[in-house]
Amino acid sequence: MREETYRGKPDMSVNIAGVELKNPVMTASGTFGSGMEYSEFVDLNRLGAVVTKGVANKPWEGNPTPRVAEVYGGMLNAIGLQNPGIDVFIERDLAFLKQFDTKVIVNVCGHTEEEYLEVVERLADEPVDMLEINVSCPNVKQGAIQFGQDPDCLKDITAKIKRIAKQPVIMKLTPNVTDIAVMARAAEEGGADAISLINTITGMKIDIEKRKFVLANKTGGLSGPAIKPVAVRMVWQAAQAVKIPIIGMGGIASAEDAVEFMLAGASAVAVGAMNFHDPYLTQKVVDGMEQYLLRHNIQTVRELTGAVQ
Amino acid sequence: MKKKTTMTVTEIRSLAEGVFSMKLRYPENEIPQEVRPGQFAGLYPNDPSKLLPRPISICRWNPDTGELQFVFRVAGAGTASLAAQKIGSSVDMLGILGNGYDLEKLAGKRVLLLGGGIGIPPMVELAAALASMPGSEVTAVMGYRNSDLFLTQELERYGNLLIATEDGSVGTKGNVLDAVRENGVRADAVCACGPMPMLRAVKKFAREQGIPAYISLEERMACGVGACLGCVTKTVKTDSHSHVRNARICTEGPVFDAEEVEI
Numbered sequence: 295m296r297e298e299t300y301r302g303k304p305d306m307s308v309n310i311a312g313v314e315l316k317n318p319v320m321t322a323s324g325t326f327g328s329g330m331e332y333s334e335f336v337d338l339n340r341l342g343a344v345v346t347k348g349v350a351n352k353p354w355e356g357n358p359t360p361r362v363a364e365v366y367g368g369m370l371n372a373i374g375l376q377n378p379g380i381d382v383f384i385e386r387d388l389a390f391l392k393q394f395d396t397k398v399i400v401n402v403c404g405h406t407e408e409e410y411l412e413v414v415e416r417l418a419d420e421p422v423d424m425l426e427i428n429v430s431c432p433n434v435k436q437g438a439i440q441f442g443q444d445p446d447c448l449k450d451i452t453a454k455i456k457r458i459a460k461q462p463v464i465m466k467l468t469p470n471v472t473d474i475a476v477m478a479r480a481a482e483e484g485g486a487d488a489i490s491l492i493n494t495i496t497g498m499k500i501d502i503e504k505r506k507f508v509l510a511n512k513t514g515g516l517s518g519p520a521i522k523p524v525a526v527r528m529v530w531q532a533a534q535a536v537k538i539p540i541i542g543m544g545g546i547a548s549a550e551d552a553v554e555f556m557l558a559g560a561s562a563v564a565v566g567a568m569n570f571h572d573p574y575l576t577q578k579v580v581d582g583m584e585q586y587l588l589r590h591n592i593q594t595v596r597e598l599t600g601a602v603q
Numbered sequence: 604m605k606k607k608t609t610m611t612v613t614e615i616r617s618l619a620e621g622v623f624s625m626k627l628r629y630p631e632n633e634i635p636q637e638v639r640p641g642q643f644a645g646l647y648p649n650d651p652s653k654l655l656p657r658p659i660s661i662c663r664w665n666p667d668t669g670e671l672q673f674v675f676r677v678a679g680a681g682t683a684s685l686a687a688q689k690i691g692s693s694v695d696m697l698g699i700l701g702n703g704y705d706l707e708k709l710a711g712k713r714v715l716l717l718g719g720g721i722g723i724p725p726m727v728e729l730a731a732a733l734a735s736m737p738g739s740e741v742t743a744v745m746g747y748r749n750s751d752l753f754l755t756q757e758l759e760r761y762g763n764l765l766i767a768t769e770d771g772s773v774g775t776k777g778n779v780l781d782a783v784r785e786n787g788v789r790a791d792a793v794c795a796c797g798p799m800p801m802l803r804a805v806k807k808f809a810r811e812q813g814i815p816a817y818i819s820l821e822e823r824m825a826c827g828v829g830a831c832l833g834c835v836t837k838t839v840k841t842d843s844h845s846h847v848r849n850a851r852i853c854t855e856g857p858v859f860d861a862e863e864v865e866i
Contacts, residue, residue: 324831325826325831331826331828331829331830334828335605347830355847359822359833359836360822361832361835362655362824362825362831363823364681367651367652371831373832376835376845376847378844378847567654567825570654570655570826573828
């Protein structure tokens with residue numbers, strides 16, 4: 295990093311697979327709806343991208359309640375990817391998002407290969423900037439996570455999606471694997487334009503007074519600051535393994551956390567569970583990253599990527 | 604408009620064992636235009652290990668002073684940290700959330716308010732609102748565990764108050780519906796908040812009486828603003844937002860027509 299001469303306003307823009315984002319701050323899928331609910335708190339025009347909640351070919355009911363539980367420094371969720379289906383999504387949510395000057399990344403989910411492909415195909419002619427493929431949800435019984443836990447399956451589905459996708463494809467990886475580098479390489483070999491990580495870590499909470507599972511689904515995905523060190527480590531490992539850009543996430547609660555992910559090798563970051571703690575957080579992270587660059591006299595945010603020594 | 608606001612504690616006191624009243628005052632320039640009975644707010648524990656706001660119903664709203672009163676039971680470390688606040692300290696609050704009761708549907712009617720345990724507090728603001736509407740008549744029937752009562756004086760101010768206790772130490776021995784039957788209470792509509800078995804019984808009772816029941820539901824919540832889909836309830840028909848048979852308690856609710864939800 296050059297820290298000597300530069301004194302102007304830092305350049306916050308990043309380029310992910312040919313898509314120019316005004317800054318590297320996104321929302322993590324599932325924590326921000328389709329932006330509508332948080333648009334009361336945040337100026338969506340200020341975000342690099344809005345990543346939507348996962349959408350499938352048809353409406354999904356999701357899991358029974360309780361679906362969420364708080365744990366020390368984080369939370370568990372087992373929503374089960376409830377979503378209104380791609381038709382309603384396009385008509386309502388996408389139309390809403392297109393009013394804003396931000397990039398739109400649609401998170402795609404499915405039980406089977408065919409279901410993923412159907413959604414990708416439906417989005418081909420829609421005003422969507424990128425696709426993020428959720429092959430890593432721990433809360434859906436069939437399919438989904440299997441694609442993300444077996445490198446051959448991951449490579450295969452990535453290749454099939456790439457064949458028909460009209461937008462750049464981000465594969466979202468699960469941390470619930472032995473070696474994240476293997477999975478990152480599998481996505482890259484399948485032709486992924488970028489990868490995002492980490493999805494939630496499978497966890498569990500038991501109510502000892504009732505001697506029952508707190509979540510109806512028994513297990514749920516752990517998110518929040520509790521998982522951040524694991525996420526930073528995995529982003530760094532993935533960055534050593536692949537050349538495609540990485541979108542880093544997992545417990546980001548401040549601009550400083552976001553910078554840490556960038557230094558580990560991320561080209562962009564996403565704010566997730568902590569939106570629930572502070573609905574203004576995404577915007578604060580944008581402002582705080584810019585302040586960091588000014589403070590350290592760094593010209594472009596891109597210089598942070600992988601700059602850990 | 605929903606906001607996260609830093610509120611000032613103006614009262615904190617114990618009303619009964621494990622039940623606390625907390626008053627929070629808005630900064631002068633942030634006082635909301637409207638707060639409806641049955642709405643709630645998310646209170647953040649002052650503890651960085653606890654991320655999520657605690658959804659707590661509004662017991663009273665004073666638009667003149669900009670103060671909200673919450674009455675809550677200490678159920679865990681989060682609510683315990685709220686109960687440990689001192690006058691003058693700050694509490695972050697996400698509000699105002701939820702739909703609240705539709706007062707137009709209750710205008711000019713004999714309204715039966717049923718509250719069970721920590722479902723009692725929102726009934727105070729509702730009783731006050733109904734009492735100020737011409738022709739509306741309020742009968743409140745509140746259920747407690749024992750003689751450790753709370754909010755009875757506030758409720759008596761706005762209508763008839765009947766009490767049921769599980770141990771029979773005050774009023775009718777049994778639940779709120781036992782007290783309704785014992786006293787032959789007649790009503791045109793029911794509003795209820797309390798534990799799920801009580802709400803199921805209220806739904807059945809209202810159906811038998813041929814009157815509408817508006818019930819306030821509770822569920823574990825994360826975002827509180829309708830984004831995370833954590834706090835859903837099963838609905839009879841396909842919900843217009845979710846396009847499945849799930850409605851968000853934090854947004855479409857917490858108050859539902861009992862006939863529209865499967866509980």
